[in-house]
Structures are given as structure tokens and as C-alpha cells.
Amino acid sequence: MSRLDIGVLNDIPRLGARVVQTEKGRIAVFRTRDDQVFAVHDTCPHKGGPLSQGMVSGTTVVCPLHNWKIDLNSGQAQAPDVGCAHTFVIEQVNGRLLLNL
Amino acid sequence: MEKLICIGNGMAGMRTLEELLKVAPDKYEITVFGAEPHPNYNRIMLSPVLAGEKRVDDIILNDAQWYKDQWITLYTSEKITTIDRVKRQVISDKGTAVKYDRLLIATGSTPFIIPVPGHHLPGVIGFRDIADVETMLATSKTGKHAVVIGGGLLGLEAANGLLKQGMDVTVVHLMDSLLERQLDKPAAALLKRFLEQRGLNFLMAAQTEAILSTTPLTSSEQVKVRGVRFKSGLEIPADLVVMAVGIRPNFELAKSAGLHCERGLVVNDTLQTYDPRIYAVGECVQHRGTTYGLVAPLFEQAKVCANHLAGYGFASYKGSQVATKLKVTGVDLFSAGNFNGGEGCEEIIFQDPAAGIYKKLVIKNNHIEGAVLYGDTVDGSWYFDLMRDGTDISALRDHLLFGQAHLGNAGHGDSRIAVLSNDAEVCGCNGVCKGDIIKAITDKGLFTLEEVRAHTKASSSCGSCTGLVEQILASTVGNYSPTPKDKPLCGCTEHTHEQVQRAIKDQHLTSVAAVIQSLNWKNPDGCASCRPALNYYLIATWPDKVKDDPQSRFINERVHANIQKDGTYSVVPRMWGGLTNPKELRAIADVVDKFKIPEVKITGGQRIDLFGVKKEDLPAVWADLNAAGMVSGHAYGKALRTVKTCAGSNWCRFGTQDSTGMGVKLEKMTWGSWTPHKFKMAVSGCPRNCAEATIKDFGVVAVDSGWELHVGGNGGIKVRVTDLLCKVKTQAEVLEYCGAFMQLYREQAKYLERTAPWIERVGLEFVKQHIVEDEAGRKTLHERFLASQQYAQDDPWAQRASQGVAAHEFSPLQTLEVA
């Protein structure tokens, strides 16, 4: 397992996302209105759309390609759609964002 | 907490509380008084209960637990007898006294009982509540003969139910034709014939003189009803007499408290009575001179009233148009509006007595005034919508009576739902069949279009099958009254587009967060549907004040390029009026080489699309295009797209005017403008119309003497040819009319409503009034358009390529491995 320092909270816009290129592929890092952060593989379980480009509300992101709704906690698609995007553990330590791969 | 009391535990009162709790759950401590012993139930469904098709338990709307869950104190079997407006308290017949800050009166109405001799006898009842139905069901077990006085909706439903309970039923009607308030004579005759075949007896044009009583043999036996005598001298036997001759708004209580009453308790457009602390809704009220006896208007009132009780104060009730259906199984009947015609009206009629079908539409000045349908009511709600929305039907007229299915939704030819088999594809985008939709509706108990969309995806993409899905929904759930037409903006709120637009203006809201907060959205972030709409309304209302909210933009508008299926982007630079030159073409060629852009294509909009650009490369690509003088083409936006032109008088042997030059001027004036949906234009140099101007949002066709202006065209999913707005002489006029038209659309349309459906909704007349007839109005609209353009005509590509705007969008985060 490796651990990456990817920057600080303010690098990511509220209700938005940034992308990190890793050896495990592109990972989208989301920030909610109340400053929670989530890391999800940047690949929609439907047809691979880039989730990082979607709109965030609450702890859900809407995929920009065909509007699947993906839960940021679990990576699960909201019913009736079925599918799951891989999630990663991300922590806020001393103001830095640490991503566990 | 303030105290709210509701008098009347019926449909209107409880709906108002439901609406109120949705928007302001914690504002009041609520108490409800109901004279009936039951919690709130669906009064409409008493007819199926009487007919044995439903049980009382099935029709309860809010059970005792609901009141508990909402922290509402409920007093059943307690009738309020006094409203003390000075002490602000109400007192019940059992002596309970409770104080209020606000009072809601929803006392409904009472059945009118004709005061003929014998009307007070046991066995003579109205048809209004559970107690009446219980009396009817009990009598049907012992007695044989029932007489129903009144051949209206209620009377016929009562008669049908009693017949089903095994009684011998006679319907007595004062007029010579049934349902004279809903049906014209031919339709009424068809209905009467059908009901007679079922076994109902009718006495038409009969006037009741007295109700006859039994003569008891012993003193312990009760006197009760035995028969009915008519003015003609005729007597018929009766063990039960149901009076269904009309209802009277129940406003005695309000009147005794000194509130102004006429035919009902008088309220204004905010459902307030003459006492500002007291509101009233439902059948007891009189609004703009009208009283109502159906639920759809009451539900509309409930919404508005809740808006004011919640303290928002921007909704207003303007009265309702109502449609009726008869709930007798096996009878298909629909009626709405003025169906008897009259001066200036035309009638379109279809009759097939053998098949039991009759349809009539009453038309006045190209608008539907009324409709009667018997035997085939599939299109009832469509006609009703056309009528309510005041749609100009001149273009539909030839097909109107054949129904919506015959309107030729491109790609959805014969769509009458009844004839569709279960494996017929309804939604072409998502491959959903009729059977899938019906299964989802029945298995999951779906009621609304939104629910069907969420569960099946049907009609969730291009939306052209929405009408079909709605019809399937209607025929599967069997809705009895049309839902109020004002749909909420999205699932996060109860407010409609119009209400939100108005609130933004009236309350000076200038950010998405402010709207969400002050209108009490259910979801503090909003959702992907409402945020873009709110952002648009804000920018359009306050162009000089509002800061664009990038997180409320769909990705394409956020990064000013179109996302593609593989996550890359396409770039379309503006080519004014379709003109280009070697410098631009060279810059495009260079950029393609430099960034290894995989595909270059001429678009359908007369310009060039560069496909497959990596997101990280976008700012650099734009910088190079900017350097050659090119700006964003907004191919991604709900915004001005292209202005297509033809060769025109510069070159073409038929050209009458300089259409290319006109197109360039139009594009220079309008580029950068945000609109409710995309906005496209074209200018043709002569009526041969090579630029296809007559399927554009704003199309210009040059003629020898000037320019014809056409509006509301649409290619795409459902083709619509433009309407001719007017003819003007000069290029300056073309520009002024165009700016004014765009501004009217920007201010009036709902977000994601293109000009074609917008014009169909508001009518061409409305547009003409504002743009053609009202010269001063046109000039101010045009000025407002230009004023907002000052803030819009700032190339978003240049901002990002050279001014560092939104830099975080285009670069990944830098990483550092840690232990």
C-alpha cells in the first residue's frame, strides 16, 4: 500500500472535484459543501464516464455522460442503476490530504 | 412557536397542512378539529366504497399515526361552534377551547336537502360522508327500493353503487337530460341508454312533492320513509331516499364570527379572509365569485395557502378550470369547460352511436373552450391541457379530434397506447417497452412521471415520449382528477419555475445558495437539475450583480467545451455567419497538428469542430485560436449557438439582400448570451431559404422589400416550422426585433424550454403583442438585452487561456509519496 500527499483542502473547489494521476489510474477527489473529501476511481461503472467532471450535491455525484448517480461513500450507483466504482481511503492530516492506495 | 388551528379535517384542510409541513415543518404548533369520528379520508372514493369496489380502510389518507408523527393534536367528533376573534380562540361543542395565532377554515360543504314534507324522516339522506355510506349499505341489506333524487355526478354514482348492492334503483331528475352541467344532450342520451341497459330506472323531468312515511302499528315502531310522491301524482315505493341535488358551502360558523360571506366564505388570491389572521380553503370558500366542488382546485388552493402560512408570501391563486369524469365502472366520460358553445364558437363533432362514441370540442378564436368526450376519453387530459394553457390550436385543427397520437411525433408514428402491445418500444433512447413501464407502475406503486423516469428511465433522455408515458401512467393508475398543472421545478422543492423566478426578483436573491436557503429547498445543495436552472435565472435577472456559479454548471458550460464519450472534449470556434478566411483556417490546421487532434469535421451549423482534445490541452488550444482572432462558439451552451447564412445578394443570382452580412451582424450582437435553452438563428437571402431559416429559433428570410422574421422553429427531436412574426424593412429593425425577441424569451421561458414549446405554451399572439404591437415595449426589451450583453460578451476561452480563470479545472493535482 502506498500513501500520497495530494495537497490541501482548498485545492479542490467546494461541490467539485480534482483528478489525481496514480499508478492505479485516474482518481477523482471530491469535496462536499461541508468539507468532507472522498476519493473514487474516475471511471463510471456505466460506460466509463469521468466522474470527476460531474455535479456534486450532498454526497452524490452525477456522471456527466448519462446521469447515473454515484454515492461517494460507497461508490455504488443509485437504484434503479446497478454498478459500483472503486473507492479509496482519504484522510485529512494536519491540513494535508493523504490518499491511501 | 406560533399556533395554527385548522377547523375541518377534510381533504382541503389536510392537504394544506401537508403542503405547509413540506415547506415549513417547524413553524407552527398545529391543532385540528374534525366533526367526523374518522381521520382524514379520500371523500372521492366513497363512490367505489358504496359500489363494493373498495373498503373504508382503503380510502384513509392520513391515519391517526400520521397526526402523531407530525406533532399535530387531533380532535375527532368535535365540532367547532364558536370562533372568538377578539380572544383568538375557538370553542367546540364539547367545550374544548384552544387559542390560535393563525386559523385555517376548511369546513367543506353540506348536501342540500330539498325541504319537501317528509325530508326529515329516517331513511332520507345526502351522499357526503362515511356515515351516509354506512346507512346506505345497511339499508340495502333489509330494504328493496332506493330512490335517488338528482341525476348529476353524485346522484349517478350513488345510484350505481346501490344498484350494485342489489337494490332496485330509480333516479329522479328535474331536467329532461342527465348531467346537464357536464354533458350536452347527445352525450347524455348515450349515457342514459347505457345505464338503463345496466338496470337503472329513470324518471326524467319529475318534480318531487313529498316523501311519504310508514304508519307504525305499535308505538315502539319507528316512523320511516315508505315512498315518494311527485307533482304529477305518481307515487313510487322507497326504503331509502338519497338527495343528491347539490351542495351548499358550509360557512355558517365563519359568518357567525362576523367574517364576510356571500355564496361562500370570501377569500382573496392568497386565500385570506377579511380577517388577516384567518385563511380558508376548500369547498366552503368563494374566490373571485366562484365556489368549487372538485378536488383539483382545492389542491391548487392548498398549495398557495401553505405558501402564505409558511410566510413566503409570493404564490397567488387565480382560480381554476375544472374537468370532470364520472366514476362509474364501465363508463368513459370526460367533460371540461364550456361545452355548449354559444356566440362566436365553433363545434367539431365526431359521432359513432353504434360504438357508443361521441366527441365534441368547442372552439373559439382558435382556442379550445370546452370538450365533451363519451366512450373514448384517452385524449381528455390532452384537450384539457390545451384548454388550460390557452394553446393556439390552428396548426393542430385538422387532427385535433383524432387525438394526440395522430400528431406525428417524429419517430413515434402511431402511438395510441391502447393499441400498443406490451413489447412495443415506447422510449427509443433507453429501449424501454410499454410492458416494462406498466410493470414498474404496478409493482412499485408509482404515481408520477418523475417516479417512472427514475425507475425505468423511460422519457428521461430526449423526452419526446413523455406524452406516451403520461398516458400509460394515467391508464394504469386510473387517475380521477388531473394533477395541478404547475409542476415543481425539481424534487428539491415544491415551488414552480415561475414562483422561483418571481422570488429571485422580488426578494433580490443573488446567489444559488441564497435561493436554496430562502425558499427552503429540501436538499441544501440542490441537485443537478435545479442548480443550473437557478444559476441561469439569477444571471438573466441580475446580469450586473450576479457572479456565475461554476459548480452549478453542467460540465460543458463549466469548461466551455463539449465532453465526449471517451472523456475528451471538442472545440468549436465561432465563425461569424459561417464566414471564414485563410488566417483562421491556417490557425485551425496548425492547432490540429500541434496538439495531435484526431478528427476535424464540418458541423451542421456551418463551422468546424475539433474532436478529441485532451482537457489539459484546452487552454493552450484556445490561446492559439484566440491569437488568430477566434472566440468560443458556445457549441456547448444553453446560449446563442450559430447564425447560419446563405450566399445572398453578394454572389447568388437570386439573392435579394445581403444575408451573409446580416447574419454576421446578428451574431456579433447576440454571441455570448445565455438563454433558457440553446438558441439558433439563420438568415436566407431569398425565399428559396438555403439557410433553413424556418426551423430556427429566430429565422430571417430576405425578400425584395425587406426581411421576414420567423420565430419558434426547431429541427431536432420534434420538427417545428417557425411562425411568421412580421416583416420589417431595414437591417436595424432586424437587429432590434431579434434582441427584443431573445430578451422576451430569456425573461419568460422556463429553463430548458426551447422557443418552440415556449411559443406553443404562451401563444404567438403573446409574442406579437410584446414585439410587434408594443413599440415602446420592444425598445425596452432590446435595451435590456444589450445591457446584459455588456457582461456576457467576454470570451470565456480568453479568460481561461490567458487570464488564469478556473486554472484548477485544467490540471491534475500534484502528488508526493509519503511514508
Ligand code: SRM
Ligand atoms: C456538432 C453537431 C453535429 C455535427 O457535427 O454537425 C452537433 C452535435 C451535438 N448536438 Fe446537435 N449538433 C449540431 C447541430 C445540430 C442541428 C443543426 C443545426 O443547428 O442547424 C440540430 C437541429 C436543429 C435544432 O437544434 O433545432 C441539432 C439538434 C440537437 C438536439 C435536439 C434539439 C431539439 O430541440 O430537439 C440535441 C439535444 C439537446 O440539445 O438536448 C443536440 C445535441 C447535440 C450534442 C450537444 C449532444 C451532446 O450533448 O453531447 C452534440 C455535441 C457534439 C459535440 O461534442 O460537439 N443537437 N444539432 C452540430 C453542431 C453545430 C454547431 O456548429 O454548433
Ligand SMILES: Cc1cc2nc3c(=O)[nH]c(=O)nc-3n(C[C@H](O)[C@H](O)[C@H](O)COP(=O)(O)OP(=O)(O)OC[C@H]3O[C@@H](n4cnc5c(N)ncnc54)[C@H](O)[C@@H]3O)c2cc1C
Ligand atoms: C361521493 C362523492 C364523490 C366525489 N367524487 C369526486 C370526484 O370524482 N372528483 C372530484 O374532484 N371531487 C369529488 N367529490 C368532491 C370532493 O370530495 C370535495 O370537493 C372535497 O372533499 C372537498 O374538500 P373540503 O376539505 O373542502 O371538504 P370536506 O372534505 O367535506 O371536509 C370538510 C370537513 O370539515 C368538517 N367540518 C365541517 N364543519 C366543521 C366544524 N364546525 N368543526 C369541525 N369540523 C367541521 C366536516 O365534517 C368535514 O369532514 C366527491 C364528493 C363526494 C361526496
Ligand code: SF4
Ligand atoms: S445526432 Fe447529434 S446528439 Fe445524436 S449522435 Fe449525432 S451529434 Fe450526437
Ligand code: FES
Ligand atoms: S458513463 Fe456514467 S452514466 Fe453513462
